[in-house]
Amino acid sequence: MSMRTPQVEKDSTLPAEITIYEVGARDGLQNEKAVVPADVKAQFIRQLAAAGLGTIETTSFVNPQWVPQLADAAEVLELLGDEGRGPRRPVLVPNERGMDRALEAGVGAIAIFGSATETFARKNLNRTVDESIEMFRPVVARAREAGMWVRAYVSMCFGDPWEGPVPVEQVVDVSQRLMDLGCDQLSLGDTIGVATSGHVNRLLDALGDKGIGDEVIGVHFHDTYGQALSNTLVALRHGVTVVDSSTGGLGGCPYAKSATGNLATEDLVWAMEGAGVRTGVDLEKLLSTSLWMTQHLGRPSPSAVVRALGTAS
Structure with missing residues (x-):
């Protein structure tokens, strides 16, 4: 017999509820070799919404030469219509x-x-970092004028494949400068998956000391070293309630060879359900969406929960 749901034992050290910021359709797919057709992407996003994911990053208006997978951004949004608009359907905008x-x-x-x-x-x-912040300044100003919600991602927060360890103060400085542009939320990216528990706590403490509190922070952990879920739990116990994850554990980073997939949304939901934390997500619907997507990608999902339940009878 396989258990389709975890036994629920409330964990009082965790928040009562979290917001999952689903990145599978953008960050998850941008690395895939096989180009996924626009109608499949739109269907993927609809199915994610139907499974109860409230916040879904849909695509990116990046130069198609950089990320060919997302060259169909306008088409995907057109197919989604109103389902692709509003404050909970962010789009990545580089410039x-x-x-x-x-x-x-x-x-x-x-x-x-x-x-x-x-x-x-x-x-x-x-x-350079300075030049990139100046590049974002007019972007954020225009977004604010248009009444948009704005998120700032900071990548390489816990380590960089070229530079090695990244000083906490350096991450805080860049984070502060991005938030000062007028962003609503800061997502801390562990792009190569090297973060560990003490490092997560220390960075969150340091950001808090500079007035960037847990309430405006999301965490974005990669599972390269198997630490994504444990690091997420550390952040949640610290007071963060927004977690970036990718259905089926899709994703990586096209510019960082050692970056493997994001934290799988199914693995996060299983852990939260067992701990009595509300996510609003229907795990069975999410699982069937993941299995459907693996058929389009032609390879199995790296998610442990998808592997356990997808093959279980």
């Missing part, structure tokens, strides 16, 4: 040209993608 396209598409929320390290800023944005 002013991307912002033009976001305004054209009528989106209600955007995300910018900064870096805590110089090397990654150059590789990913072709700019």
